[in-house]
Amino acid sequence: MINKRRYRLLFLYYCGISRQMIKRILQHDPTMSLIYYLTPSEMHQLLSISMEKAVRLYKQLHQRNIVKQIFSDEKEFHILTIFDDKYPTQLREIPDPPLVLFAIGNLNLLRNHRTISVIGTRHPSEEAHQKIDHIVRPLILNGWVIVSGMAIGIDSMAHIATLTEKGKTIAVLGSGLNHIYPKRNQTLFHSIAKHGLVVTEYLPETQPKPYQFPERNRIISGLSYATLVIEAKEKSGTLITVDQALDQGREVYAVPGSPHLPETIGCHKMIQEGAKLVKDVSDIDMDWEEFGREWLQP
Structure with missing residues (x-):
């Protein structure tokens, strides 16, 4: 019917x-x-x-x-409206939920799994790969779904690490599914579409526009139990996602680094303002054991 x-x-x-x-x-x-x-x-x-x-x-x-x-x-494409049963429960709870989602891939990843958004600067330091290996890779191996925005830098590193480990990943785009941005990530897009899930609230023929990327960040954080910031400069677009995660009542984690690196200043500032410092994956796992059951409730 x-x-x-x-x-x-x-x-x-x-x-x-x-x-x-x-x-x-x-x-x-x-x-x-x-x-x-x-x-x-x-x-x-x-x-x-x-x-x-x-x-x-x-x-x-x-x-x-x-x-x-x-x-x-x-x-x-898969098309989900806010009236559909398969629409992700966690997104219904955020202040400004998307009314429609377009997707390619495994819709089961939108269920209330252990999901964490991994975000950061588009121009990471040389230490970033070590941080991904030390914290994100164990999350992948422990079955966490890694959510990010498929941008260059930390986003791409998080998606690639997940695909390499045959884990689960969701990419949230700031454009339509027929206009992949950045263009250099076409191959990554097809890999995520095949082995994970790509979602966007924009009509398939929507070209990328600057304002759409901050707008889509509420979906990245909204799909996630928590947001993990790997690296961020003092004035970083990453902070938009962090603010939205906080508005949505999500946990926020930040990875510290050398005080001499501009790519870590944003993380240090977040920690000073109340984000949880992550020294290794156990810091996230302990919180999950305490609060995760609530997240898994339908």
């Missing part, structure tokens, strides 16, 4: 309507069945938006070939 509410949400999403506007529509029209029959003037009054936005919304809602595109994409 067709889930009408699911496809109505997908239709709104494919029309290019923002997350915020869709949520506003849901408040006034929970079944999403009435909005298509409203005039721009009625939308203006119901949603408390300007006439300019109402006219634009009306045009978006009356595009052709949207349904055809949805069915075409469903043949190529």
